Amino acid sequence: MVVAIDGPAASGKGTLARRLADLLHFAHLDTGSLYRAVGLAVIRAGGDPGDAAAATAAARALHPETTPRVLADPALRGDEIAAAASKVAVVPEVRAALLAFQRGFASNPPGGARGAVLDGRDIGTIVCPDADAKLFVTASVEARAERRLKELRDRGVAVIYAAVLEDMKERDARDSQRAVAPLKPAADAFLLDTSSMDADQALDAAMTFICSKTGLSDHCA
Numbered sequence: 521m522v523v524a525i526d527g528p529a530a531s532g533k534g535t536l537a538r539r540l541a542d543l544l545h546f547a548h549l550d551t552g553s554l555y556r557a558v559g560l561a562v563i564r565a566g567g568d569p570g571d572a573a574a575a576t577a578a579a580r581a582l583h584p585e586t587t588p589r590v591l592a593d594p595a596l597r598g599d600e601i602a603a604a605a606s607k608v609a610v611v612p613e614v615r616a617a618l619l620a621f622q623r624g625f626a627s628n629p630p631g632g633a634r635g636a637v638l639d640g641r642d643i644g645t646i647v648c649p650d651a652d653a654k655l656f657v658t659a660s661v662e663a664r665a666e667r668r669l670k671e672l673r674d675r676g677v678a679v680i681y682a683a684v685l686e687d688m689k690e691r692d693a694r695d696s697q698r699a700v701a702p703l704k705p706a707a708d709a710f711l712l713d714t715s716s717m718d719a720d721q722a723l724d725a726a727m728t729f730i731c732s733k734t735g736l737s738d739h740c741a
């Protein structure tokens with residue numbers, strides 16, 4: 521069984537995907553980490569993430585056996601790498617190079633898990649169009665900027681709200697206006713606006729939808 525979760529930055533989709541995977545004993549793939557890994561590799565090689573050839577070479581150099589170790593690198597979590605990720609993500613050859621790994625994870629989840637939860641921008645539309653349940657998680661850009669601000673400050677990063685909000689708007693625009701696999705809800709996705717929900721309420725709403733859609737019996741009342 522595959523659960524596809526898409527949405528903009530800091531909407532809470534990663535938190536929700538992790539918690540759903542724990543609850544259902546499914547494997548989880550944060551597909552944004554793949555794009556971050558490509559952006560980080562380009563930067564570490566002294567390149568420009570806006571250089572399509574460099575980004576394509578970095579994406580093609582990611583191998584399935586080493587990818588889990590690459591995705592665990594804490595350096596992926598920085599805001600500079602998030603911006604780099606959204607630049608390499610506009611390149612069609614980069615997206616094509618990352619597709620097989622994502623589809624393989626969904627169809628054959630690691631560790632013998634009986635299902636997979638993938639979160640990203642194009643999971644319900646492109647990566648897993650036949651997913652059993654699709655959710656599009658969103659929140660106002662102001663709520664998302666507040667969440668990211670808190671997260672960064674908790675990590676000891678000195679930032680101001682206006683800069684976080686500006687970065688968020690830029691990334692939203694790049695992700696939703698690109699020509700290939702833009703951020704948008706799949707036609708059959710459940711829209712979950714978490715602007716005034718905490719993470720527990722979002723999980724409850726998602727589970728109610730997944731239960732009604734899939735009839736998963738062992739986790740549904």
Ligand SMILES: Nc1ncnc2c1ncn2[C@@H]1O[C@H](COP(=O)(O)OP(=O)(O)OP(=O)(O)O)[C@@H](O)[C@H]1O
Pocket residue numbers: 527528529530531532533534535536552667668670671714717718719720722
């Ligand atoms: N429903 C919620 N209410 C308030 N804060 C939340 C909620 N869900 C997640 N958060 C917090 O908001 C921040 C962003 O959440 P998360 O990383 O899950 O978002 P995301 O959509 O996966 O972001 P990104 O695409 O940038 O990785 C985290 O600090 C998380 O703890």
Ligand SMILES: Nc1ccn([C@@H]2O[C@H](COP(=O)(O)O)[C@@H](O)[C@H]2O)c(=O)n1
Pocket residue numbers: 529530551552553555556602605606607609639640641642643691695
């Ligand atoms: N399926 C996906 C996932 C991510 N991206 C791009 O990567 C950037 C970083 O993603 P996070 O989820 O870690 O914030 C994101 O801004 C997208 O540009 C993507 O294109 N497709």
